Amino acid sequence: MTSSMKIPGIDRRYLYVLLFIIVSIPLLNPLKLPIPIGEHARRFYDKVESLSPGSIVIVSFDYGPSTRPENYPQSVASLFHAKERGCKIVVLAYWPSGAPIAEEALRESTVFGSDFPNIPEYGTEVVYLGYVPGNEVGMQTFGDDTATAKGIDHYGNDIASLPLMQECQSAADFDVWVEIASGTPGEQQVIQFVQGRHGGPSAVPILVGATAVSVPGMMPFYPTQISGILNGLAGAGEYEFLLNVQYGYPYAQGPSLDAQSLGHVLILLFIVIGNISYLLTRSKGGKS
Amino acid sequence: MIEDVLALLFGVFVTIFIYSFLWKENPLSRAVEHLFVGMAAVYTLASMYDAALSQAIWGSQRIEGGYYIWIIPILISFMYFFFFTKKYFYLYRYPVAIVVGIMAGMMICGMIQSNFLAQIQATADPVTTPLVGAGVWEWSGGNIGFRGLNSLIIIIGLVTSLTFFFFTFEHKGVLGVSTRIGRYFLMATFGAAYGSTVMARISLFIGRLRFMYETTQVEDTYSVSAWWILPIAIICVIVMALWLRSRPEKAPEPAPATKPEKPKSKG
Numbered sequence: 001m002t003s004s005m006k007i008p009g010i011d012r013r014y015l016y017v018l019l020f021i022i023v024s025i026p027l028l029n030p031l032k033l034p035i036p037i038g039e040h041a042r043r044f045y046d047k048v049e050s051l052s053p054g055s056i057v058i059v060s061f062d063y064g065p066s067t068r069p070e071n072y073p074q075s076v077a078s079l080f081h082a083k084e085r086g087c088k089i090v091v092l093a094y095w096p097s098g099a100p101i102a103e104e105a106l107r108e109s110t111v112f113g114s115d116f117p118n119i120p121e122y123g124t125e126v127v128y129l130g131y132v133p134g135n136e137v138g139m140q141t142f143g144d145d146t147a148t149a150k151g152i153d154h155y156g157n158d159i160a161s162l163p164l165m166q167e168c169q170s171a172a173d174f175d176v177w178v179e180i181a182s183g184t185p186g187e188q189q190v191i192q193f194v195q196g197r198h199g200g201p202s203a204v205p206i207l208v209g210a211t212a213v214s215v216p217g218m219m220p221f222y223p224t225q226i227s228g229i230l231n232g233l234a235g236a237g238e239y240e241f242l243l244n245v246q247y248g249y250p251y252a253q254g255p256s257l258d259a260q261s262l263g264h265v266l267i268l269l270f271i272v273i274g275n276i277s278y279l280l281t282r283s284k285g286g287k288s
Numbered sequence: 289m290i291e292d293v294l295a296l297l298f299g300v301f302v303t304i305f306i307y308s309f310l311w312k313e314n315p316l317s318r319a320v321e322h323l324f325v326g327m328a329a330v331y332t333l334a335s336m337y338d339a340a341l342s343q344a345i346w347g348s349q350r351i352e353g354g355y356y357i358w359i360i361p362i363l364i365s366f367m368y369f370f371f372f373t374k375k376y377f378y379l380y381r382y383p384v385a386i387v388v389g390i391m392a393g394m395m396i397c398g399m400i401q402s403n404f405l406a407q408i409q410a411t412a413d414p415v416t417t418p419l420v421g422a423g424v425w426e427w428s429g430g431n432i433g434f435r436g437l438n439s440l441i442i443i444i445g446l447v448t449s450l451t452f453f454f455f456t457f458e459h460k461g462v463l464g465v466s467t468r469i470g471r472y473f474l475m476a477t478f479g480a481a482y483g484s485t486v487m488a489r490i491s492l493f494i495g496r497l498r499f500m501y502e503t504t505q506v507e508d509t510y511s512v513s514a515w516w517i518l519p520i521a522i523i524c525v526i527v528m529a530l531w532l533r534s535r536p537e538k539a540p541e542p543a544p545a546t547k548p549e550k551p552k553s554k555g
Contacts, residue, residue, distance in 0.1 A: 013310065016310050019493075023490070023493060023494060023497060024497060024501075026290065027494070027497055028499060028501060064328075066492075067488075067492070068492045068495065069491055069492050069494060069495020069496070069498075070488065070492070070495070073362060080292060095329065096335030096336065096339070097332070130342075131335055131338075131339050132339075133336065133339035133340065133343055136326065136391070136395075136398075137390060137394070139392075140394060147349055148349075150342075150343070151342065151343065151346055151347025151348070151349055151350045152342050152346050152347045156342075156346065158347055158348050159347065159349075160347075160348050172448070179503050186503060188402075188403075189398075191402045192395075192398030192399065192401070192402040192403070193394065193398050195402070196398055196401040196402045196406070199512045202523075204411060204529070211488050211491075212484040212485070212487040212488035212491060213481075213485050213488040214484075215484055215486055216480045216481045217481075218483050223416070224406070224409075224410040224413075224416050225402065225406060232351055232484075232488055232491050233483075233487075233494065233495075234487070234490035255498070256491070256495075256498065259490075259494050259497075260487065260490055260491060260494060263435075263490040263493075263494075264486070264487070264490070267486055267490075268530065283528075
């Protein structure tokens with residue numbers, strides 16, 4: 001057997017170990033590779049940056065712990081940016097597993113602090129509604145009439161007693177809908193059941209923080225129905241970098257992006273070697 | 289504080305145990321898998337129960353505030369439990385029919401508006417998909433490039449990909465060329481989806497590695513680093529692997545003998 005024919009027989013577990021080592025190197029010793037800012041993240045940033053103080057931003061946490069490494073940095077950065085712009089923020093989750101993550105993101109020291117919700121601006125500048133049940137139906141109901149979809153906030157306060165919720169009676173009252181999503185219900189459902197019913201993209205602009213897996217599926221909606229996209233961990237890193245330049249926000253995803261770049265190079269090498277091996281094997285008359 | 293440290297320890301062990309699946313399926317990875325499914329199910333159930341209460345009972349515009357109309361959805365939802373009775377099973381069909389009817393009505397309207405009409409409108413719109421105009425064929429820089437070229441690729445990709453699924457005529461001549469181009473577009477799309485999937489999976493792996501390598505702040509004054517637990521967890525997996533190897537392998541059970549079928553008599 002020639003050396004080229006041996007390659008397909010490599011135990012896949014060696015490749016896992018190699019990937020583990022390659023990814024670990026930049027995490028332990030960051031390489032500080034340059035980060036080009038993509039158009040999608042730039043548009044996301046520009047849209048939030050264009051909001052005037054007092055605008056109302058809704059941030060929907062529609063993901064669970066399984067995609068937390070991608071979605072959580074996007075969520076915290078979005079909250080930070082909206083707060084820095086002086087926007088009023090309404091936070092909710094259409095996924096039960098998104099609710100505790102949302103609360104954690106709000107308490108992150110760079111956003112509202114560990115005392116959240118015991119802060120003076122709660123109810124006037126920020127409201128956390130918690131889990132809104134009903135999936136698509138809950139989403140549509142909330143878009144039509146916020147008070148019908150949720151009677152109390154996450155802490156048991158009556159919606160009618162929260163001044164901010166009196167300002168936003170329906171989806172048309174929100175200046176931007178930030179959808180941090182990793183499945184259903186997610187961005188497609190917001191487009192279908194909220195944006196489509198309340199005047200289209202000009203009335204309800206949607207910004208999406210998505211997992212990399214789901215981004216190809218949402219590209220047909222960009223840039224008309226979706227105004228900006230944060231594409232997985234890379235998108236979160238780009239957004240953090242932009243916030244770092246403007247507001248001094250910690251650029252924490254740098255080592256992760258280095259690790260991801262090295263991981264991708266390794267996988268590309270695997271693909272090239274695998275294809276060369278396949279072609280050599282076929283040219284020698286072996287099995288494909 | 290101690291619960292935070294325990295949570296950290298638990299997180300590291302669980303991460304290593306679940307990744308040991310890459311070596312092969314083993315009792316540790318299976319245990320963690322079952323734990324995850326069980327916890328997710330219980331958490332979802334508890335969240336739903338809590339949400340149902342907050343949705344229908346508490347609040348000034350709910351039963352608490354005198355809006356007794358919320359009793360109706362509660363009663364309808366209780367009809368789901370007739371699934372467990374034989375005599376009144378038919379009553380279970382009413383909430384199912386209501387849910388299916390609502391969803392079908394919502395989906396048809398939403399899909400036609402957002403996924404069909406709006407998509408056609410965006411493709412035909414000279415603002416979003418320009419082919420002519422000032423600066424359309426000039427280099428816009430960065431990720432945008434030539435806007436006109438992007439529009440041309442979108443239009444060609446759309447038309448040729450649609451012809452790939454056009455089966456009224458045989459794919460020959462002009463239609464054959466179009467379907468072939470459409471197939472390349474589809475393959476490029478699947479390739480992009482595959483690449484994105486790889487990217488997402490590596491991101492999740494990086495997330496777990498960062499959790500283990502980096503120092504986690506517990507409260508304001510105390511911090512704990514998880515990396516030193518990593519070798520302990522790996523040793524656990526190795527011990528388990530050695531234990532599995534030391535066990536005598538079970539002989540495969542013989543397949544149950546099948547009875548020869550009797551020839552069916554005609555007539």
